Amino acid sequence: MVDVEGVRIPPLVYGTAWKEERTAPLVAQALRAGFRGIDTANQRKHYHEAGVGQALREAFASGLVRREELFLQTKFTYRRGQDHRLPYDPEAPLAEQVAQSCESSLAHLGVDALDAYLLHGPSAFPHLGEDDLVTWRAMEELHALGKVRLLGVSNVTAQQLATLHAAARVKPRIVQNRTFTRPHADAAVRAFCAEHGVVYEGFSLLTAIPHVLAHPTVVELAMRHGRTPAEAIFAYCLARGMVVLTGTTSEAHMRQDLAAPDLRLDARELALLDALVA
Numbered sequence: 001m002v003d004v005e006g007v008r009i010p011p012l013v014y015g016t017a018w019k020e021e022r023t024a025p026l027v028a029q030a031l032r033a034g035f036r037g038i039d040t041a042n043q044r045k046h047y048h049e050a051g052v053g054q055a056l057r058e059a060f061a062s063g064l065v066r067r068e069e070l071f072l073q074t075k076f077t078y079r080r081g082q083d084h085r086l087p088y089d090p091e092a093p094l095a096e097q098v099a100q101s102c103e104s105s106l107a108h109l110g111v112d113a114l115d116a117y118l119l120h121g122p123s124a125f126p127h128l129g130e131d132d133l134v135t136w137r138a139m140e141e142l143h144a145l146g147k148v149r150l151l152g153v154s155n156v157t158a159q160q161l162a163t164l165h166a167a168a169r170v171k172p173r174i175v176q177n178r179t180f181t182r183p184h185a186d187a188a189v190r191a192f193c194a195e196h197g198v199v200y201e202g203f204s205l206l207t208a209i210p211h212v213l214a215h216p217t218v219v220e221l222a223m224r225h226g227r228t229p230a231e232a233i234f235a236y237c238l239a240r241g242m243v244v245l246t247g248t249t250s251e252a253h254m255r256q257d258l259a260a261p262d263l264r265l266d267a268r269e270l271a272l273l274d275a276l277v278a
Contacts, residue, residue: 002199002243004173007115007149009071009199011238011261013037014254015247016052023051024058026249031059033254039176039201039245041075041120042105044085049074049108057110067111073174074105075120075154076135094131098138102147116174117148121155128163140170150174152199158188165196176201179242180208184278194241202237203245206230212276221269227256234260236273 002009014030016023016039027038038056041047056072059065076098079090088100102117117139123129142148152174153164165171175193179186179202186202193200212218213229222232230253234244238261246257265273 004150004197004199007071009116009174009243010035010037012234012244012246012257013039013071013073013201015203015245016040016048017046017247019051019247019249020048021051022249023048024054027052027055028058029251030254031055031065033251034258035254036065036069037071037073037243039073040109041077041118042087042101042108043075043077043082043120044087045081045083049105053107053109060110071115072109072111073116073118073152074109074114075118076101076139077120078123078131078135080123081120094134095138095141098135099142102142106147113146114148116150116152117142118152118154118174118176122153122160126157126159128160128167132160132164133167136164136168140168143170152176156189158192161189161192161198165192165198171196172198174199174201176203176245178202178204178208179237180205180212180277187278190241200242201245202242203247205233205237205244205246209233209277212273215276217272217276221265221272225263227259227263231256231260231263232265233273233277235263235265236270236277239265239270 014035019026040049040052042049087104088097119135123131139151143151150173151170152172154176175198177186177189190200218229222229237244248254
């Protein structure tokens, strides 16, 4: 566990994107398997946040898990990332959209506060846009009201992150990026996070590198430990300071993923994997 301002973030977090009507049963399955971190977004185009809430209510009611045992994270998504099923009034000022989206998330999830609330990608590229600072100020207000405990951002470059960090009154404490599609495994962003005490969450870690998973070096390394190549990659990511997001729909893979923190790779093995994924 990583402790950030009293919020405990588990080493593996279950991702709920692209699951549609299977969201509730898969989140329930993940909780039964042992996941204690859930990631979602108030973006009906790719997530079913209310389905996550259904699974949480059932888990709380049955005694499977208590709210205080869970790390619960969701996101605000700009209009351009949404479909017609919006969680806010698109004609409202941006700060009001943020507030409406957060209230909708709290209602969907059936909780009083979120452990982490992320900006689901900046509005501009390669720099931050004016909207991003307006949005961040609105997120800071939610933090001041106690509705969100940690703030963060996803799909961000090192330059954007540095600009946001400098401008923020409440600093970003979490970054969520697709690691292996970026130069040198997103080394610049990860270095910034390490320097400034920002938790780095990596997602799509396996789908981005099928060639690495099938590489003889990785296959041999995994076999030597009696593990799968996927477990070896997750163990590598954990050793390199990442929080791992996994969205597997397989119960067997959920249990394998949760066992990844127990796999200790030595310096030579880590260096071999560095060379393959960079």
